Amino acid sequence: MEERISQYQLVKSKSGLTVPLINDIYLHSMYSPTKEAEGFAKLHEEALKRKRNVIILGLGFGYHIEEVAKTLNKFHQDYRIIVIEPNEKLFHDFIEKRQFEDKRIMPLFTNDSESLFLREDFIEFLLTSPAILKHDTSFMLNQKFFTSFLQYRASTSLSQLRRFSKHIGNFISESEEGELTEYIEDVKRKKNFEPKDFLTIAFDELTSI
Numbered sequence: 001m002e003e004r005i006s007q008y009q010l011v012k013s014k015s016g017l018t019v020p021l022i023n024d025i026y027l028h029s030m031y032s033p034t035k036e037a038e039g040f041a042k043l044h045e046e047a048l049k050r051k052r053n054v055i056i057l058g059l060g061f062g063y064h065i066e067e068v069a070k071t072l073n074k075f076h077q078d079y080r081i082i083v084i085e086p087n088e089k090l091f092h093d094f095i096e097k098r099q100f101e102d103k104r105i106m107p108l109f110t111n112d113s114e115s116l117f118l119r120e121d122f123i124e125f126l127l128t129s130p131a132i133l134k135h136d137t138s139f140m141l142n143q144k145f146f147t148s149f150l151q152y153r154a155s156t157s158l159s160q161l162r163r164f165s166k167h168i169g170n171f172i173s174e175s176e177e178g179e180l181t182e183y184i185e186d187v188k189r190k191k192n193f194e195p196k197d198f199l200t201i202a203f204d205e206l207t208s209i
Contacts, residue, residue, distance in 0.1 A: 008089055010097075018061055018097065020090055027060040027137045034063055041067035044133050052076040053130035057146050058138020059085035059107055062098055068133070069102045080104050082125060085138070086111040086145040113149045 006023055013019045013030050020027045029036040041048070041064070048054065048071045056065055065083055072079040081104060085091045091109040100107070108116070116122050132150075139146050 005087070005089070010093065017063070020061055020093075022087070022090070022141055025137055025141055027058075027135075027141075028063055033061070034067075037063035037067040040064040040135070041071045044068070044131070045071060047131045047133070048072055049075050051129070051131035052079040053125065053128045054079070054081045055125075055130050055132045056081060056083045056135060057132065057149070058135030058142070059083050059087075059091060059094055060135055060138055061094060062100060064135055065105060066100070066102070069100075069105055078104075080125070080130075081106065082122070082130070083107040084116070084146075084149065085109055086142050111145055113145070113152045116149070117152060 007021070009021050010018050011021050011026075011030075013028065013033055015032050015034070017028075017033045019030060019033060048068065052072065052075075054068060054072065056068065059065070065081060069079070069081060072081070083105065085094075085107060086109070088109055088111070091107065094107070108122075110116055134146065
C-alpha cells in the first residue's frame with residue numbers, strides 16, 4: 001500500500017542537517033531537527049520509562065529515533081527499537097547516507113502490513129508489548145499504510161494463526177479444528193493451563209490491541 005509520491009528530495013536545514021522533503025512536506029524542522037527530535041522524545045518520556053521496547057512509525061532521517069534511543073538508555077539496561085518505513089526511496093537514502101550507530105535500532109522497509117505479521121521476529125517483538133510511537137509528518141504522508149498497520153487484525157482461523165508464528169504453530173496441533181475465537185474461549189475456561197495456552201492467550205491479547 002504505497003502512497004503516491006509526486007515530489008522527493010533531500011534538503012539542508014539551517015543547522016546543516018539533511019531533511020527529506022516529500023510532497024511539499026518537510027519531515028523534520030528546517031531550523032533544528034535535533035532540537036525538534038529532543039522534544040519528540042520528551043513528549044513520550046513517560047511511555048519510554050514504562051516500556052523498554054518501542055515501535056516507531058516513520059523513519060524520517062532518524063533524528064527523532066536517536067533521541068528516543070538516548071531516552072531509553074537512561075531508563076533501561078536493555079532496549080530495542082523497530083522503525084517501520086513504507087517509503088522505499090527514503091529508506092535506502094537513509095541507509096546509504098546515515099544509518100544508526102546504535103545496533104539496538106532496527107529499521108524495516110515495508111509497504112505491506114501483512115508481511116510484517118508473517119515475520120516470526122516481528123511477532124515475538126510484539127509479544128513484549130512495545131510502546132508504539134508515531135512520527136507525525138511521516139504518518140501524515142503515509143496515512144493509509146500506517147492506519148492499515150494499526151488496524152490490522154489476524155485471521156481468526158487456526159491455519160492462519162500458524163502462519164503468523166512458528167512457535168504457535170508448533171504448539172497447536174493439526175488435529176485441532178474450528179475457529180480461533182472458539183478455541184481461545186475454550187482455553188480461557190480451563191482451570192489448569194498448558195504452555196501452549198499461555199502463548200495462545202498472549203496472541204489473542206496482541207491481536208485485540
